[in-house]
Amino acid sequence: MGLGLFVGCFLVFLIVRWVARKINYWLYESKLGAARYELPPGDLGLPLIGNMWSFLRSFKSNNPESFVSDLLRRFGRTGMYKVYMFGHPSIIVTTPEACRRVLNDDDGFKPGWPTSTEKLMGRKSFVSIPDQEHKWLRKLTAAPVNGFEALTVYMKYIEENVVIALEKWENMGQIELLTELRRLTFKIIMHIFLSSEGEHVREVLEKEYTALNYGVRAMAINLPGFAYHKALKARKRLVAVLGAIVSKRRAEREEDPSRPRRDMMDALLDAEDENGRRLDDEGIVDILIMYLNAGHESSGHTTMWAALFLQQNPDMFNKAKAEQEEIIRNRPSGQKGLTLKEIRKMDYVNKVIDETLRVVSFSLMVFREAKKYVSVCGYTIPKGWKVLVWFRSVHYDSETWPDPKKFNPSRWDDFIPKAGNFLPFGGGSRLCPGNDLAKLEVSIFLHHFLLNYEFDRANPDSPVMYLPHTRPKDNCLGKIKRVTSKTA
Numbered sequence: 001m002g003l004g005l006f007v008g009c010f011l012v013f014l015i016v017r018w019v020a021r022k023i024n025y026w027l028y029e030s031k032l033g034a035a036r037y038e039l040p041p042g043d044l045g046l047p048l049i050g051n052m053w054s055f056l057r058s059f060k061s062n063n064p065e066s067f068v069s070d071l072l073r074r075f076g077r078t079g080m081y082k083v084y085m086f087g088h089p090s091i092i093v094t095t096p097e098a099c100r101r102v103l104n105d106d107d108g109f110k111p112g113w114p115t116s117t118e119k120l121m122g123r124k125s126f127v128s129i130p131d132q133e134h135k136w137l138r139k140l141t142a143a144p145v146n147g148f149e150a151l152t153v154y155m156k157y158i159e160e161n162v163v164i165a166l167e168k169w170e171n172m173g174q175i176e177l178l179t180e181l182r183r184l185t186f187k188i189i190m191h192i193f194l195s196s197e198g199e200h201v202r203e204v205l206e207k208e209y210t211a212l213n214y215g216v217r218a219m220a221i222n223l224p225g226f227a228y229h230k231a232l233k234a235r236k237r238l239v240a241v242l243g244a245i246v247s248k249r250r251a252e253r254e255e256d257p258s259r260p261r262r263d264m265m266d267a268l269l270d271a272e273d274e275n276g277r278r279l280d281d282e283g284i285v286d287i288l289i290m291y292l293n294a295g296h297e298s299s300g301h302t303t304m305w306a307a308l309f310l311q312q313n314p315d316m317f318n319k320a321k322a323e324q325e326e327i328i329r330n331r332p333s334g335q336k337g338l339t340l341k342e343i344r345k346m347d348y349v350n351k352v353i354d355e356t357l358r359v360v361s362f363s364l365m366v367f368r369e370a371k372k373y374v375s376v377c378g379y380t381i382p383k384g385w386k387v388l389v390w391f392r393s394v395h396y397d398s399e400t401w402p403d404p405k406k407f408n409p410s411r412w413d414d415f416i417p418k419a420g421n422f423l424p425f426g427g428g429s430r431l432c433p434g435n436d437l438a439k440l441e442v443s444i445f446l447h448h449f450l451l452n453y454e455f456d457r458a459n460p461d462s463p464v465m466y467l468p469h470t471r472p473k474d475n476c477l478g479k480i481k482r483v484t485s486k487t488a
């Protein structure tokens with residue numbers, strides 16, 4: 001090939017590359033007029049793909065921090081970056097102040113989850129419904145899940161099931177601790193929402209939820225073999241099973257109107273807003289799909305990581321165990337089981353849980369969409385653009401959290417993070433309504449685990465995967481071993 005042809009090809013390549021890199025600018029930025037000069041720095045990347053490739057690569061290469069640190073290296077420590085992700089021009093916010101501003105501004109922002117997530121959660125779930133309806137349904141569902149009275153009632157059920165599960169796992173030989181904990185937390189959330197359904201229904205639903213979850217964070221490719229396609233199918237089956245349960249419950253209540261109200265399903269069927277409007281079956285099913293999902297995956301994973309971090313750090317394990325033994329020593333004779341007062345005395349275990357939530361950052365980010373032009377920390381977020389509130393960066397900021405990758409519960413000694421520096425449950429009007437329930441579940445599990453058991457991992461060097469959620473590749477394979485006699 002002559003030199004002239006080579007230079008010509010190279011020039012064509014450069015021009016095509018330049019044009020391709022400008023397309024997103026022409027499509028989304030140039031039409032903003034003067035506001036485009038107020039956008040944060042960043043790069044919308046190539047058309048359609050945008051920044052998705054480098055985002056997914058950072059996770060697949062087990063270095064999730066590298067995506068944002070790369071933006072930081074290229075564009076400076078501005079804390080906000082323009083990107084093109086999940087099919088939309090977006091702004092990533094990574095500083096505590098900017099995250100807090102976005103989460104607390106309901107006039108400026110609404111949920112902005114990708115359409116693929118909305119399709120999986122349903123058009124009547126919290127991710128899709130208008131603000132007014134969200135307010136009503138949140139009020140209706142949050143107190144029965146998270147209020148003091150509710151937690152007092154659930155405690156007994158949770159504790160009984162934790163004790164039974166640990167005894168069972170001890171006799172099972174090798175188990176996947178994560179899989180078993182997800183089963184346990186699913187059983188708990190099923191009890192709260194659908195107390196009368198039996199084991200068979202629970203097993204069917206649980207299997208479908210595993211497929212659903214793999215699809216929530218996968219590429220939205222609806223073709224056979226892809227995780228998203230399987231998740232859509234799982235949703236269809238969930239709708240069918242839950243729809244049948246709603247119809248059955250309606251019929252039972254019509255037959256016997258004095259039937260005692262037992263669980264959240266009854267509360268949803270009774271619900272009526274100030275205009276007398278009630279929920280239809282589709283609305284109830286979508287709320288169930290969302291709550292049953294949110295209510296077990298995150299707490300199952302968090303419990304596993306808390307137990308694992310302790311098991312890997314004998315000093316911390318012993319300190320947490322000593323705290324639990326102290327609780328038992330101080331317990332009035334005749335009292336059976338834990339009380340909320342005792343849970344509040346678990347100062348060190350509480351630090352272990354907060355540190356686990358920080359290090360794992362189960363919800364890596366949440367999505368919002370700007371309802372209008374909003375100014376945040378000196379930059380403009382244009383109307384219609386998505387906002388990715390990046391919790392993981394907040395939790396790995398070395399200014400607030402020295403040596404951030406290190407699991408260190410003692411960093412919480414006499415330390416209360418400033419607003420916005422610790423957001424494991426989000427914030428503002430969408431703050432997780434299951435936060436206290438989740439922490440209660442982890443505390444009860446750790447109490448019994450620390451007092452009576454140890455976990456022996458089969459593959460201590462099993463690599464960590466970050467998608468769909470942060471977990472050891474082998475789902476924490478190993479054996480639960482009892483270290484006290486059965487009477488202890």
Ligand code: HEM
Pocket residue numbers: 111126127138145189290291294295296298299302362363366367423424425426427429430431432433434435437438
């Ligand atoms: C360690 C456990 C948990 C973590 C880390 C977690 C995290 C979160 C986060 C970050 C959000 C905010 C989403 C947003 O801003 O858009 C959220 C929302 C939500 N969570 Fe949790 N969650 C946990 C446990 C639970 C539990 C046990 C339940 C159910 C009882 C639950 C139910 C929900 C629901 C329904 C929402 C949507 C709230 C709304 O849009 O108003 N979560 N969760």
